[in-house]
């Protein structure tokens with residue numbers, strides 16, 4: 001009997017995989033990939049067979065038979081700008097995931113692996129609220145240089161899921177509320193949600209606050225000088241910005257728990273950097289409040305960093321004048337993916353077709 005949903009969430013250093021029965025997570029594994037293993041692959045898309053085999057081996061070890069799966073759902077990637085929702089994985093989508101239409105990201109593999117397993121069983125593969133979700137208002141696309149439009153790349157999956165949860169707690173629908181959601185993970189997205197739509201965001205890889213491993217927005221003149229200094233290749237500079245920036249750049253660790261430990265031991269430099277991260281997050285939240293003309297029903301802090309009472313309190317001190325703050329630490333992307341698939345399987349939501357939504 002086909003009763004399970006397989007959820008696949010590829011990240012930069014791991015592939016999270018889970019089996020759901022309805023909205024119950026009955027088995028999950030976080031398959032870690034060492035830097036050494038991953039260094040064998042030139043591009044992220046080259047990791048396809050390796051990660052797919054790791055998933056299939058795990059399913060086998062756990063005794064799951066693919067013929068019992070109803071659908072496969074993966075985290076979607078850097079596709080063309082698209083509306084939020086649950087999408088059927090189609091051939092055209094696979095092409096865009098393979099080339100990385102808006103760049104390389106581990107999440108590009110989610111839809112590709114999901115479709116290949118689903119095809120072997122004649123069932124559907126889906127992606128839900130990929131990082132390419134684009135609900136920007138036109139005004140948010142203007143950067144200040146015509147050649148460089150601002151882009152919506154965002155932790156849409158967790159932001160939408162957490163927002164739905166908090167709206168429900170307030171007895172409201174998502175389209176009735178204005179939220180500011182700060183997804184505080186290895187990368188940081190701070191987004192204003194106007195009537196549930198992500199109308200702006202910093203772009204976790206290029207702007208906004210610095211994060212545990214990313215530099216955030218930089219003074220552009222100095223960045224251009226650095227790029228032309230001859231000291232770095234394009235790849236090296238990109239790595240410095242995403243992977244070796246933020247806490248890693250200043251403190252040599254991407255682990256906020258380690259930073260808090262150092263602060264508690266009296267490390268004043270660690271304190272300065274950690275406080276600067278909170279300062280930049282709060283400043284971005286203030287900018288989102290301006291986007292929403294001050295009409296903010298709730299500020300939500302989520303992601304792994306929101307487990308830090310110290311970080312939360314530093315942010316809240318600066319933003320509590322705007323609205324109440326709700327803390328939803330961690331993320332439940334696996335459940336969000338399963339629920340997205342279930343909404344279309346149960347007919348509560350219409351499945352979206354990539355080609356129709358992006359006009360190709």
Ligand SMILES: Nc1ncnc2c1ncn2[C@@H]1O[C@H](COP(=O)(O)OP(=O)(O)O)[C@@H](O)[C@H]1O
Nearest residue numbers: 185186187212254255256257303304305307308
């Ligand atoms: N209990 C905790 N207290 C403070 N920071 C934490 C805690 N748990 C996780 N973190 C921090 O959260 C960050 C990772 O967040 P996470 O949402 O797991 O990121 P990602 O999914 O992008 O890898 C790391 O800096 C980690 O140290």
Ligand SMILES: CCCC(=O)OP(=O)(O)O
Nearest residue numbers: 131153154155187204205
């Ligand atoms: C660009 C937004 C998505 C993102 O940065 O995801 P990760 O933090 O999982 O890399």
